[in-house]
Amino acid sequence: MRLASIVSGLSAISGVLATAIEPEDFNVTNALQNLGVDVTKIPALASGIQSRSIELGCSTACSSLAFLFGSKVSTHNSTGYNSFTGSFWSVQQEEVQPHCVFRPSVNTEVSTAVLISRLTGCQFAARSGGHAAFTGASSSPGGISIWLKDMNEVTLNEDKSVASVGPGNNWLSVYSALEPYGLATIGGRASSIGVGGFILGGGISYHSNLYGWACDNVESFEVVTASGLILTVSEKLYPELYWALRGGGNNFGLVTKYNLFTIPAPQMYGGARIFQETEFPDVINAWINVINNATVDGHAQQYVAFLQSSGMKLGTAELTYTKNESDPEIFKQFRSIPAISDTSSSKSLVEYVKYLETENPSGHREVYWPISVQLNEEFSNWALDTFFAMVPQVADVAGVQPVIIYQGITEPMLKNMANHGGNALGLDASKGPVHLMHIACWWSDESDDDVVYAFVNSFWEKVIAHAKSTGVFNEYIYMNYASMFQDPIAGYGNSNKALLKKIAKEFDPKQVYQNLQPGYFKLDGAPVTGDF
Incomplete structure (x- = not known):
């Protein structure tokens, strides 16, 4: 289904659809009744819903959920509450204090929570894994945090x-x-x-x-x-x-x-090859060639990351092959570049994700922040040089580790986006591969938040200006890496x-x-x- 046919189809059914999904006379109390919830039996709601403050609304909402679902609702300083707030990937997410945490186990309980939110005006958030890097992404400050942890079949x-x-x-x-x-x-x-x-x-x-x-x-x-x-x-x-x-x-x-x-x-093969600064141009050339050869061999997956550690500039190429082959042709150029370390080995998918988890440590203040450009070797080298030239701006930040990561959105990926009616991302396969670049950075102290954000923002301002002047800028923003200062939906294009x-x-x-x-x-x- 192409975009135009979606628009046409939606226009044809919009009135009927709106009435079927939520009629104009929709009544939240009746909807709850259909789920077996009689609000007159809930002590916190027995007197009805009047105009209340947000805080009182959330107190009512959480009390109502606790009445209905008992131990599935956790409040401040309880074991369940602390388990929730203490188990996020980034510290910024851990700092959020919801009014309560609700752990539904079936879909109708999720429906009830949404309707209770509507009835009381209490805001909510839902958490699957909790791997975002900014406040409130999957936890609701002062509201209901719906932890989907028990819906794990x-x-x-x-x-x-x-x-x-x-x-x-x-x-x-x-x-x-x-x-x-x-x-x-x-x-x-x-x-x-x-x-x-x-x-x-x-x-x-x-x-x-x-x-x-x-x-x-x-x-x-x-x-x-x-x-x-x-x-x-x-x-x-x-x-x-x-x-x-x-x-x-x-x-x-x-x-x-x-x-x-x-x-x-099947069993896979892969790991990280680490390179010194003198090899960076060859690493970027190899990375580009693997992207361009994805149409020839789709089993290769890769990204390259660059950082400064103990005064050394290092590049890491994570090279993964979805067959158990130690030296596939598509990675031969990478393997010809002298490396100071190589962790490649045969791994199952389960073993691979456990291994890569060690490269994404939790318990830090974090920011992810991406942009996209068309694949261009000269621009890729320029952006890397610019990154290292600007890293000294955060040299005095405690525990700081900025990393710039290069990935390719390849032609096979782009063509697969047309499957099953297409997706909402707005990427155009006819324009060829896209360079997805992002900054990942962690640091220790909240007092340095603005310093780190300003550093990343100033870097991207310079990179985006150069990308626009050289005609390689792409407005797409990958939502899964986006920072709280970005608008991924706008990057999908006006029509989408x-x-x-x-x-x-x-x-x-x-x-x-x-x-x-x-x-x-x-x-x-x-x-x-x-x-x-």
Whole structure:
């Protein structure tokens, strides 16, 4: 289904759809009654809902959820609450203090939580893996944080072509469940990354040159709408919402099940080769050649990262081959470049994601911040030189480690984005490979936040200006790496953004997922407007 046909189809059914999903006379109390919840029996709601402060509304909401679900609701200083706040990847997320944490175990409980939020005006957030790097992305300050941890089933259909995956899984648990069958899905490359945000934002996989991104390999979604309805959404059922969920983030509903196409999972081979500064031009040339040869051999996956450590400038090429071959032709150029270290070995997918987890340490203040440009070797070398020239700006920041990472969005990846009706990302395969570059940086102290953000922002301002002047700039922003100062939806292009907003209005006419779930990346603007 092309973009034009989605627009045409949506226009034809919009009135009927809006009435079916949420009629004009929609009543939250009646919707709760349909779920077996009588609000008159809930002490905190027995007197009805009057105009209340946000704080009182959230107290009422959390008390109501506790009445209904007991120990599934945790409050300040309880074991469950501390387990939630203490288990995020970034410190910024751990600092958020929700009014309560709710751990649903079935989809109807998620529906109830959304409707209780509407009834009380208490904001909420939903957490799958919690791997974002900024405040409030998947935890609600002063609100309801819905922790999907207990919705963690992984099952196969009869012919094992589709794995049904709960949003409480991370990729280690998914791969571990499927490994005995010799199967996997298109998923994350580190063990602790959650299923939910990864898929809804795109999802680059070890196998993406063969099959595309994770969002392009979803057979169907199970979605809780703002009215509490539970929909199965696929290429044939609600195709416009299916398109929107493939890159549109958390703007349309809470996904309570991902039905993912399975793939074979043979033994793999790979690891990191580390290079000194003198080899950087050759490393970038090899990296570009692997991207351009993805049309010849789709089994290769790679990224290169550059950093300064103990006064040395180092480059790391993570080279992964999805067959158990130690020296495939596509990586021979890389292997001809002298390396000071090489961790390559035969690994299962489960072993690989455990290994790569060690490269993404938790417990730090973190920022990820990407841009995109068209693949260009001269520009890639210029940007790397500029990065190292600017790193001294944060030399005095405690515990700081800035890294610039180069990845390629290859022609096979781009062509696979047309599968199953296409996705919402707005990338154009006809323009050739895209260079996805991003800064990853961690540091120790909150007092240095603005210094680090200003450093990254100033670097990107310089890089973007040069990219525009040389004609290689691409407006696409990869949501899964985006910083709180960026607007990924705008990077999908004006037509895609307009269509996403139209679809959101049809499925969520009161903008519940924009206003009561304000965290992460919304349809209008960045989470935070930085002043640098």
